[in-house]
Amino acid sequence: MMRGIFKTFILMLIVSLFFATDAFAKSDQAKNSLVALGDSIPFGYNLGENNNAAPYREAYPYIVGKEADMRVRNLGVPGWRTDQLLVALETDQKFRQAVRHADYITLSIGNNDLLQALAVAQRLSGGDSGLFLYYLNDEIEKSNIFYNLEEIVGEVRSLTSAPIVFYNIYNPFQTSDPLHSVGGLVLPGINQMLDVQAIYLNREYGDVVVVDAFTAFGNNQAEYVIAGDIHPTLAGQRVLAEAGLQAISLFK
Known part of the structure; x- marks a missing residue:
């Protein structure tokens, strides 16, 4: 028995x-799903000793996911420019399927477009500050960053109506670096153009909002940017996450 x-x-x-x-x-x-698109910033590059092969689990998309109780798909790719992300959204089924099933999208891209333009301008100007700004503006225009961003949002919208939270460009240079003043001079204008573009895209597609990473970081690069690097520290990732959570709360 x-x-x-x-x-x-x-x-x-x-x-x-x-x-x-x-x-x-x-x-x-x-659970709602969050898909993070972009470059090495959402990837969490250089945060861990050996995390360069896979996204770091304390990068801002995962912090947002934990705080908002969402599943996270991190599709950040170190080194990518806007044109590369656009091609992936148009042709890569992994990206297209992830976006198609997303409830929220975060987007951090354009940083490498600007860094590439900066490098070319430095090389062509030969140390002449006037020529440097001329070549920098010229290279930024050649990068088609704003056109590509519009196409990226349009491609995302062809796949999903999920809200898009787009991070603008923070100053990645330490205050002791001469390039910090260049960032302080150039980035406000670029970010202002991104704000204007976001207004248009929100009117055209709906639910597009810009997160002001530039203001969130301010001149606190010593705390928020890895020394000798351009990527966020853990503290910087948390700041990006907090700003993202505030943006996402607007849609709830």
């Missing part, structure tokens, strides 16, 4: 575990 009771107990335990597991899976799948 005891053997029969024991078998019944085991059977009931297995059944209860099965339904508990099934319920857990459904609960997890019922």
